[in-house]
Every structure is written in structure tokens, then in C-alpha cells.
Amino acid sequence: MAYTIKVNGKAHTADVEADTPLLWVLRDTLGMVGTKFGCGAGLCGACTVHLDGVAVRSCQTQISRVGTKAVTTIEGMAETTLGATVQKAWIDHDVMQCGYCQAGQIMSATSLLSKTPKPSDEQIESAMTGNICRCACYTRIRTAIRQAAGIDTPLGAAPAPQQVLASAAASTPAKG
Ligand code: FES
């Protein structure tokens, strides 16, 4: 059966079985290979995409259930302001090692930040807990999310005037 879905703002038609996972439609039918296959069982997060802005596992999402929801993949993410901000933070912190999990990591991070622009460390932990990284880049991923959220100063950026004053005050020897 032919299904028409909207991916990164464009309509695409795929003639596939109703239970075909969205992951395979994206990769095999549409040639969008940025979304990765990891476990195929909803356990690793490598295949994460957005459906109407919500992070979902595309390996567990049947094409017949997508309907009119907007699908966003890593290929479309950099075109958004938030996606570009997250991408810059990832580059600034040199997050990637092998890179295999990173499309899914970025899709989960952007879904979190779109709803919770200033997440607590606990909220970051909770949103990212289903994304596995076999290279164990977890600390850099969380640091990059904090920068993208504006919680931490971007690497290489000039410190805020208050930080300069506080730092100067701390290093001024006490009189006497
Ligand atoms: S490939 Fe979908 S969660 Fe692992």
C-alpha cells in the first residue's frame, strides 16, 4: 500500500507493507541514512526521530501509524534554529567518538530542549537515558546540552562581565 508521509517539510510516498518500521522507509525507500539502526527493539535510541516534535524510536513506529504527523530526521534538524544551536554545541565540545549513536542523541536532545529550554540535570538525565552510546560520550553529551540551553557559557566565548568581576574579586589579596 502507498503511504504519503511528510518528512522534513516535504511529502514522500512509500509503497510498503503497513507494518514496515518508519526506520526502514526512511533509510531504504527514501535514502535518508542519517537515522541509524542499532538494536531494532526500541532499546538503544540510535533510530530516534521526531513525530510532531516528540522523540520516538523509528524502529518501533509502523509506517501506517505515522499519518499526518510531521516527521523530522537528523537531515532536517540543522535547518532549525534549535537544531543549529545544538549542532554547534556538539562541535564545540567535540562530542562524537565513532558517531554512530549521535543522530539519535541529537534528536532526543532537541526534543527535550524544544519543550524544556532550561532543563535541570535530572531532566537531561531522564530525557537522554534511553540513548545508548557504546563510546561512553555521556559527559560530553550532557555538557553540550547545557551549553545549547544557555546554562553554561559556550566554549571560547568571552565570560560575562559579572563573571569577570567575581573572578577579579576572588583573586584580589585582602588588605593588611
Ligand atoms: S534501533 Fe531503534 S531503539 Fe535501537
Ligand code: FES
Ligand atoms: S559516539 Fe560511538 S556510539 Fe556514541
